[in-house]
Amino acid sequence: MSKLERLSPVVRGLPPSGIRRFFDLASQMKDVISLGVGEPDFVTPWRVREAAVYALERGFTSYTSNYGLPALREAIAEYLEGFDLHYDPAHEILVTLGGSESIDLALRTLVCPGDEVLIPEPTYVSYRPCAILAGATPVAVPTTVEDEFRLAPDRLRAAITPRTKALVLCYPNNPTGAILTEEDVQAIARIVMEHDLFVVSDEIYAELTYGRRHVSIAAVPGMKERTIVINGMSKAFAMTGWRIGYCAAPRDLIEEMVKIHQYTIMCAPSMGQVAAVEALRHGQADKDRMVEKYDQRRRLIVKGLNDIGLRCHEPRGAFYAFPDIRSTGLSSEEFAERLLAYGVAVVPGNVFGAAGEGFVRCSYATSAEQIERALERMARFVQAVRPV
Amino acid sequence: MSSDSHRPQAGSQQAGPHPAGSHHLEAHHEAAGDPSRRECAHDQRLRLSVLQLLHENSRRSPETIADMLGVPHEVVARLIRQLEEEKVILRYSAVINWDKVDANRVTAVIDVRVTPQREFGFDAIAERIYRFPEVRSVSLVSGTYDLQVVVEGRNLKQVAQFVSEKLSTIEHVTATTTHFLLKTYKADGVIFDDQEGDQRLVVTP
Numbered sequence: 350m351s352k353l354e355r356l357s358p359v360v361r362g363l364p365p366s367g368i369r370r371f372f373d374l375a376s377q378m379k380d381v382i383s384l385g386v387g388e389p390d391f392v393t394p395w396r397v398r399e400a401a402v403y404a405l406e407r408g409f410t411s412y413t414s415n416y417g418l419p420a421l422r423e424a425i426a427e428y429l430e431g432f433d434l435h436y437d438p439a440h441e442i443l444v445t446l447g448g449s450e451s452i453d454l455a456l457r458t459l460v461c462p463g464d465e466v467l468i469p470e471p472t473y474v475s476y477r478p479c480a481i482l483a484g485a486t487p488v489a490v491p492t493t494v495e496d497e498f499r500l501a502p503d504r505l506r507a508a509i510t511p512r513t514k515a516l517v518l519c520y521p522n523n524p525t526g527a528i529l530t531e532e533d534v535q536a537i538a539r540i541v542m543e544h545d546l547f548v549v550s551d552e553i554y555a556e557l558t559y560g561r562r563h564v565s566i567a568a569v570p571g572m573k574e575r576t577i578v579i580n581g582m583s584k585a586f587a588m589t590g591w592r593i594g595y596c597a598a599p600r601d602l603i604e605e606m607v608k609i610h611q612y613t614i615m616c617a618p619s620m621g622q623v624a625a626v627e628a629l630r631h632g633q634a635d636k637d638r639m640v641e642k643y644d645q646r647r648r649l650i651v652k653g654l655n656d657i658g659l660r661c662h663e664p665r666g667a668f669y670a671f672p673d674i675r676s677t678g679l680s681s682e683e684f685a686e687r688l689l690a691y692g693v694a695v696v697p698g699n700v701f702g703a704a705g706e707g708f709v710r711c712s713y714a715t716s717a718e719q720i721e722r723a724l725e726r727m728a729r730f731v732q733a734v735r736p737v
Numbered sequence: 738m739s740s741d742s743h744r745p746q747a748g749s750q751q752a753g754p755h756p757a758g759s760h761h762l763e764a765h766h767e768a769a770g771d772p773s774r775r776e777c778a779h780d781q782r783l784r785l786s787v788l789q790l791l792h793e794n795s796r797r798s799p800e801t802i803a804d805m806l807g808v809p810h811e812v813v814a815r816l817i818r819q820l821e822e823e824k825v826i827l828r829y830s831a832v833i834n835w836d837k838v839d840a841n842r843v844t845a846v847i848d849v850r851v852t853p854q855r856e857f858g859f860d861a862i863a864e865r866i867y868r869f870p871e872v873r874s875v876s877l878v879s880g881t882y883d884l885q886v887v888v889e890g891r892n893l894k895q896v897a898q899f900v901s902e903k904l905s906t907i908e909h910v911t912a913t914t915t916h917f918l919l920k921t922y923k924a925d926g927v928i929f930d931d932q933e934g935d936q937r938l939v940v941t942p
Contacts, residue, residue, distance in 0.1 A: 368942050372938065372940040375939045375940050386937050390935065392933055474942045475942070645790070645806065648805055649801065653804070694939055696940060696942075
């Protein structure tokens with residue numbers, strides 16, 4: 350038996366991230382304008398960085414409670430009130446290594462071997478492997494551009510089987526920019542309760558919505574008890590590298606999740622937690638300024654993409670445009686690879702699930718000037734490849 | 738969320754030929770409340786947004802600005818003309834780090850104390866000062882001094898001479914304190930020698 354054959358078949362069976370291959374390609378190119386980045390272009394606001402520097406100066410370098418600093422959990426609980434979510438900071442909030450760890454904890458805690466986890470696609474790339482690692486079977490629920498990539502209740506209903514355990518929601522959505530309306534959330538909640546499912550609601554982009562407020566499914570009466578809300582500092586406060594996220598759930602769920610967290614992680618970085626308190630308490634103005642910038646760039650890129658003939662629905666959240674590239678006759682991967690030669694990196698939509706084929710993800714977390722330059726290059730590319 | 742208050746409400750606009758296009762204006766017409774007052778507040782927001790975008794980068798075209806704000810091109814073009822006529826926009830200029838190209842340039846901030854004049858207050862004295870071409874800016878300030886004057890010269894001596902011969906001798910000027918600028922770190926919101934580049938990986942999920 351070779352060394353590899355002796356390794357975990359579950360891990361070996363995981364497909365490598367589709368982004369990885371594309372990253373390698375893009376990294377070799379010079380003078381590429383990247384619309385491929387899934388994180389803010391802003392550096393963490395200075396007041397937040399300064400708070401972390403002070404924390405280090407005061408020797409704030411030890412473990413914190415497994416659950417996270419009490420002051421941070423209180424700040425999180427207050428912050429979540431803004432989304433009509435009510436959690437007890439002492440028992441219902443767990444600070445994790447970014448939202449990512451919360452995704453892993455949530456799925457590992459909720460599912461048993463053989464359970465099915467419904468994942469509306471296209472979506473962020475982590476849910477499927479995390480579900481597999483937890484022993485579950487991920488089941489893709491396709492969303493379509495006709496629905497602006499919102500999860501349609503009838504599609505959800507059609508995917509449910511007696512083995513369905515949980516539904517993963519990622520709204521505002523990476524990569525489509527879709528957000529759910531109040532009515533969407535109500536309809537989904539009804540089906541979830543009817544079939545007694547759990548929901549893992551990844552709301553990491555909750556602050557980045559344009560014109561409409563984010564609606565959390567956990568705010569629907571009867572949903573809190575069956576929902577794990579995931580959020581974090583990364584997107585709203587430009588703190589991706591700090592790895593400070595959190596989940597909020599009823600006490601009985603958190604008590605199970607914290608067991609995995611305490612044995613694998615112990616606690617999130619202490620100085621990052623101090624920085625997060627500062628961001629939540631005093632970072633609103635910085636956040637608002639960033640959201641305003643994203644909104645301006647969003648309009649610019651959506652208009653620009655439509656003008657060059659790549660039909661693009663209006664993304665209402667996150668910082669991604671997800672144009673339809675089928676008019677070029679190319680697959681998502683061909684499009685993205687060949688566009689690289691024109692000096693623009695985008696991410697092929699199929700990386701986010703089969704339902705993303707025919708689309709590419711363009712991040713507008715980059716300056717307006719860069720977006721304009723990228724659009725010029727894309728226009729030349731589309732002109733060159735468009736079938737006559 | 739406070740940021741919602743100065744951003745347009747997208748309403749129920751459909752994707753299509755004008756996605757995110759002109760909803761800035763349209764949505765507001767659908768909104769409830771006193772239409773004329775909302776119109777005013779909206780116009781004011783739009784003016785401020787246009788000015789902000791020009792202040793960030795005065796080479797932005799009216800078309801780009803209009804697209805960024807989701808309003809028709811001609812609205813922004815007209816607004817900018819109007820702002821120029823009203824002398825809200827006085828000039829388009831660049832932020833330049835002169836230290837890099839001109840070692841001889843000397844800038845001084847001068848605190849000036851004056852006795853205000855009956856009827857004219859500080860204005861007449863301020864005018865006598867700001868008419869000198871070497872004076873870059875003049876502001877009335879609170880505190881120990883009354884006017885803050887920024888003066889530029891070819892060398893220390895030239896600035897010193899200006900202060901002793903021109904500024905101090907103006908009637909009603911009772912005291913001056915001159916601070917020579919040694920190094921500019923940040924001006925008009927721009928950090929001059931910013932080491933923080935884009936550290937992000939080129940493609941991430």
